[in-house]
Amino acid sequence: MSEKVRIIEKDKIPSDANMIFGFPDVGLVGVIATSHLISELNLVEVAYMDSKLLPPLIVLHEGLPHSPIRVFGNNQLLLAISETAIATDTLDPIVNSLVDWGKKKKAKTIISLSGIPVQDRQDIQKPKVFAAASTLESLKLIKEKGVEVLTEGYIVGPQAIILQNCAKTQFPALTLFAQCFLNYPDPEAAAEVLKGLNLITGLKVDVSKLLEKGEDIRLRARDIMKRTQQELTKMKKSQEYDLPLYVS
Amino acid sequence: MTSKKKQFIFDTIDEYFEGFEDWAEQLQERLAQRHSWNQRACTIEPLRHMEITPLEVKITVDLPHTEEKNVKITQMNEKTIEISAKIKKSVKFDDFGITYRRGEFNMLQCRTRIPVPVNTDQMKTRFNKGILEIRLPRKSRKDS
Numbered sequence: 544m545s546e547k548v549r550i551i552e553k554d555k556i557p558s559d560a561n562m563i564f565g566f567p568d569v570g571l572v573g574v575i576a577t578s579h580l581i582s583e584l585n586l587v588e589v590a591y592m593d594s595k596l597l598p599p600l601i602v603l604h605e606g607l608p609h610s611p612i613r614v615f616g617n618n619q620l621l622l623a624i625s626e627t628a629i630a631t632d633t634l635d636p637i638v639n640s641l642v643d644w645g646k647k648k649k650a651k652t653i654i655s656l657s658g659i660p661v662q663d664r665q666d667i668q669k670p671k672v673f674a675a676a677s678t679l680e681s682l683k684l685i686k687e688k689g690v691e692v693l694t695e696g697y698i699v700g701p702q703a704i705i706l707q708n709c710a711k712t713q714f715p716a717l718t719l720f721a722q723c724f725l726n727y728p729d730p731e732a733a734a735e736v737l738k739g740l741n742l743i744t745g746l747k748v749d750v751s752k753l754l755e756k757g758e759d760i761r762l763r764a765r766d767i768m769k770r771t772q773q774e775l776t777k778m779k780k781s782q783e784y785d786l787p788l789y790v791s
Numbered sequence: 792m793t794s795k796k797k798q799f800i801f802d803t804i805d806e807y808f809e810g811f812e813d814w815a816e817q818l819q820e821r822l823a824q825r826h827s828w829n830q831r832a833c834t835i836e837p838l839r840h841m842e843i844t845p846l847e848v849k850i851t852v853d854l855p856h857t858e859e860k861n862v863k864i865t866q867m868n869e870k871t872i873e874i875s876a877k878i879k880k881s882v883k884f885d886d887f888g889i890t891y892r893r894g895e896f897n898m899l900q901c902r903t904r905i906p907v908p909v910n911t912d913q914m915k916t917r918f919n920k921g922i923l924e925i926r927l928p929r930k931s932r933k934d935s
Contacts, residue, residue: 664922665924666919724853724922726838726840726853727840727851727853727922728838759856761853761855763887765827765836765838765853766827768838769827
C-alpha cells in the first residue's frame with residue numbers, strides 16, 4: 544500500500560466478502576448505486592481513508608466529520624465509496640491502495656459499479672448493463688449469469704485502475720457498466736447496474752426507492768457531477784467513445 | 792473543388808478548432824467554482840452540455856422535477872439564450888439536510904452563450920425524461 548495513503552479500520556473487517564467500489568464517474572452511476580446499497584442494506588462504516596492526497600476537506604454527517612472516502616460493510620460485503628470527485632493525478636495511488644487493502648483483507652471478488660456513456664441516453668427506456676473482468680474465470684462467471692460482456696473498447700478512470708491491478712495478480716474482479724449520461728447524474732442507470740449486481744452476487748437489493756427518488760437525486764447531485772465532469776475531462780474520459788485498433 | 796469552396800472548408804475547420812478546447816476547459820472550471828444556487832432569485836442552475844458540430848450546435852439541459860409545458864427558452868441576444876423551467880414542488884436547503892443556509896427554490900434557470908453564429912429562428916427542441924435538447928443550425932457564410 545502506498546505510504547501516502549492509510550486505511551484506518553474502525554471495526555472488524557470480514558474476510559471472503561465481495562468488495563464493491565462506487566467512485567465518481569460518468570453519470571455518477573457508481574456513487575448513486577453504492578449510496579443506495581448503504582441505506583438499503585443498513586451498512587455501517589468499517590474503515591476510512593486518511594491521505595495527504597485528498598483535498599483538505601471533511602464531510603459532515605449529523606454534525607460529525609468524516610473522510611470523503613470510506614468503506615462500509617456487514618459480514619458479507621465491503622463497499623468503498625467516495626463522496627468527492629478525486630483529482631486525476633491522485634486517482635491511481637488512491638484506488639490502488641483500496642484495492643490492495645481489499646486483497647489483504649481476503650476479499651472474495653472486487654466489483655466496481657460504473658456507467659458507459661451513450662449518445663441520446665434520454666431515448667433509451669431501459670439502460671443495458673455490460674461487464675468486463677480481470678480474469679478468465681471472472682469472465683466466465685459474467686457469461687454464466689447472463690450479463691453481456693464488454694468485448695472491445697477503452698476504459699478510462701477508476702475502473703481501469705482496478706481491473707489492471709487485479710489482472711496483474713490474477714485476482715478476481717469485475718466491473719459492471721450501465722448505459723448512462725456522460726454529464727448528468729443517472730439514477731436509472733444506477734438502478735440497472737444494481738440489478739446486474741444482484742444477478743452476479745445473488746444479492747436481492749430492491750431498487751424501487753432509488754427510482755422513486757430519482758429526480759431528487761438528480762437535483763442534489765449536480766454539484767458533485769460538476770466537479771466530476773472537470774476531472775473526467777482531465778483524464779480524457781472521452782476516449783471511451785473511441786474504437787480500439789487491435790493488432791494481433 | 793473551386794478554391795473558394797476549399798477556403799470555406801478550411802475556414803470552418805479553423806473556426807471549429809481554434810482555441811475551442813481552451814475555451815471549453817476555462818468555461819468548465821469557471822462553472823465548477825460558481826455557486827449553482829441563487830438565493831435572491833430563488834433559482835437553481837441546471838447542469839448543461841453543449842456540443843458543436845460543423846453543422847449545428849446541440850445543447851442539452853438536465854431539468855429534473857419539471858414538465859415540458861413549464862420550460863421557457865428566451866433569446867437574450869444573438870449569442871445568448873436563457874432556459875428556465877418551473878420546478879413542480881419548491882426545494883429548500885432543509886430538504887437536503889442543510890440547516891446553516893436558508894433558501895427556497897422554485898425555478899431551474901441558466902444562460903448559455905453560443906460561441907458560433909447560429910440560426911435561432913430554425914431552433915428545434917424536444918423534451919424527454921427531464922432532458923431538454925435544443926438544436927441550432929450553424930450559420931453558413933452566405934447566411935452571414
